[in-house]
Amino acid sequence: MQPVLNVEDVRAVEQALTGEGVSLAELMRRAGNACAQEVERMEDVHQVLVLAGFGNNGGDGWVAAEALRGKGEDVTVVSPVSPDDIESNLAHVVATSARAAGVPIEVAPPRERLEALLDEADVVVDAMLGTGFHGEPKAPFDIWIDCLNRSGARVVSVDVPSGLSAQTGHAPAGGVMADVTVTMLCLKPGLLSDDGRDLAGAIVVAPLAEQTERLLVEADPVAWRVEAGDYLDVLVPPSSAVDKYARGSVLVVGGSERYVGAPVMAARAAARAGAGYVTLAVPDAIAAQVQAHLLEIPVVGLPTDPESGTFAADARDGLRRLAERSAAVVCGCGMGVNPSTMSVVSGLLECDVPLVLDADALNCLSRLTSGRLDSFPELLRRNAPVVLTPHRRELGRLVGQPDNPPDSLTAAMDAARRVVWAEGGSEICVVSKGTATACVGVEVALLPKPGPASLATAGSGDVLSGVMGASLARRRGAGEEGEEALPLVCAMACEVHGEAARLASKRYGSRGVMAGDVIEELGLATDAVEERASFPVEEQQG
Structure with a gap:
């Protein structure tokens, strides 16, 4: 580094x-x-x-x-x-x-x-x-x-x-x-x-x-720039004696009548990034529509609030049961923000399973804490890792800066540290997304190799959350949890995401990449990043 x-x-x-x-x-x-x-x-x-x-x-x-x-x-x-x-x-x-x-x-x-x-x-x-x-x-x-x-x-x-x-x-x-x-x-x-x-x-x-x-x-x-060889410490050892559960099971929670595609992309990304078994939980009003887009991934429909088209409060217990059977949970993509979804997020936080909170789950956290997550550390204090993946505007809403969100890498890291230092444990990482992404833990902030500009497209954040979920699930399935390595695990997920976007750019051009194109390259991208970690060569920064 x-x-x-x-x-x-x-x-x-x-x-x-x-x-x-x-x-x-x-x-x-x-x-x-x-x-x-x-x-x-x-x-x-x-x-x-x-x-x-x-x-x-x-x-x-x-x-x-x-x-x-x-x-x-x-x-x-x-x-x-x-x-x-x-x-x-x-x-x-x-x-x-x-x-x-x-x-x-x-x-x-x-x-x-x-x-x-x-x-x-x-x-x-x-x-x-x-x-x-x-x-x-x-x-x-x-x-x-x-x-x-x-x-x-x-x-x-x-x-x-x-x-x-x-x-x-x-x-x-x-x-x-x-x-x-x-x-x-x-x-x-x-x-x-x-x-x-x-x-x-x-x-x-x-x-x-x-x-x-x-x-x-x-x-x-203030941070450390990660180099390819550093990821060797968090690679899951390859094995032929493996089944789909040993590769990690991921539950993706999200979706609403307004946003159907976001959880689909997160679920497909988790599968492409190496999770052996992925389940997608959505409001039952859209379950059939979502299942039509997913052949390999089972879709579970849970109660829908008829007014908002989001999860109803009654979905909370069912989601908790699904979460407790999973190696990792991804929550928030296209979920909407209202009292019912806020209840869903708080319920998942009570489960002892690695959890990735993205998009509307972060906005729910902001509502639950009146925009001051750093003043409510007990909400994130749990017995399993939690990863928050805010972009700068979402991060600003989490720390009381909705009108003046962090406008630089260092300002974003300062805001992220307010959250992780308030919680105080080793099982939290804030992945502050931006032109340079910082994976901020209690002890260290890591800067993975940034992705290309082609990632500036709708849905790319949903893809990253799926990759994050797969990364956590694979380590848990292989018995390699090690919470102290959480920022490095997150940084590697970001690098896989960026590598997939580079591969997609070669096929579709720097301006033609859509989030779905990035998903299709995640398998090859994961192999490439792991190969560079195992056989590092000197890199020039840029």
Whole structure:
């Protein structure tokens, strides 16, 4: 796993390194050399342009320019001021050194001149704005960013693409579209989420010092980026001596007269993701219609409320009996929100069976707790795992933020932690869905490899809940429960979901994928993820 640190914690690690004898000047030298090495790895590089800012990020660019000059590369630095006028002491020193080494400098060129320099460049080193940046770029960098993105040149960004917040992943006025981002010491949240996913390109982590790994762990990372080999710890050992129940039985609870398809997709996803036996419980008013879409999956009809078309309160006891015979339960898809369905959710929470709550089950939780689930920890305190799978708006409704839901990866993780820390046990995980999904447990938050944009389609959340249910059921059926591994199990389910979407995109195109297409690829996706876990190869972040 790779540690992910908040920006302020990265600064603390830098200070800790100075206490270990690695000066800030030495860190700048190593950072600049790391960027120069990435440029040298590129093919057909004859002309390099460095766009340097005022501060230490610009200082890294000056170091990279001098290093490339020393390797015989044709390199020019564009700076808003001359080296003599740079106020940052470290940046001033390295800029003066680069000038003394013969690096050509263009100071505050007009737009036409900058565009000409960019046209001549094979690679541009973006060292304008660093990890301390937030908001919108000001002149001249707003103009420089626009010119750079229009140029078509390959870009290596230093630490973070200029214009992007390394903390939030927001770039409200746009940012540099990098081919490679060389980020120092560790990953930052903004590189992995929201606008960062489009801007950062391939991410290379430069640790800069041998002490870095230890200091990063001591800094208590905000999250850990999961790598393929990490899933080996939660794989269910393969066996030919298995029956359908040993592969796990899943009960899917959901549906209403208004939303018939959502529970069907969750049930089919659970089956495709490896559950040996899946049962779908729906209001009896739609049971025949649902069964017509499912040949291999039995459908159980339970009392319907005639006014709402959802489960009636009388369905509660029947659902509990079905749940107690299952290895895992998925609840919420298309279920509706009213007193009857709220009773269903609270009844399932009382069962000692692994439970995945999605969609309307989450909205029922919000209603049951007046939008403050973190103030009612006893509701989730149980003797079996519970997984909540909210997107950001649902998460906001759960923690009293319906009008201002979390708008970044870190804000979503903070909200999720309010829920899991209130409950306090190891048997809860909040899977906060978004451009980057975080699987947040009491002890750790894990970031699986994100899925493609083709997942932004109706029903994909229902599919994920089915995959989650199958993952929990398979482990329980094989006697591999281990609640302390719950966030990693959830992260693997997310990765299978994303891999299935990538496979579907190859068949239907990036904009043509529907949720049902993702379901059809889940078997192959599960095999692919498990194979990568068993035989991991080095992955490049992106």
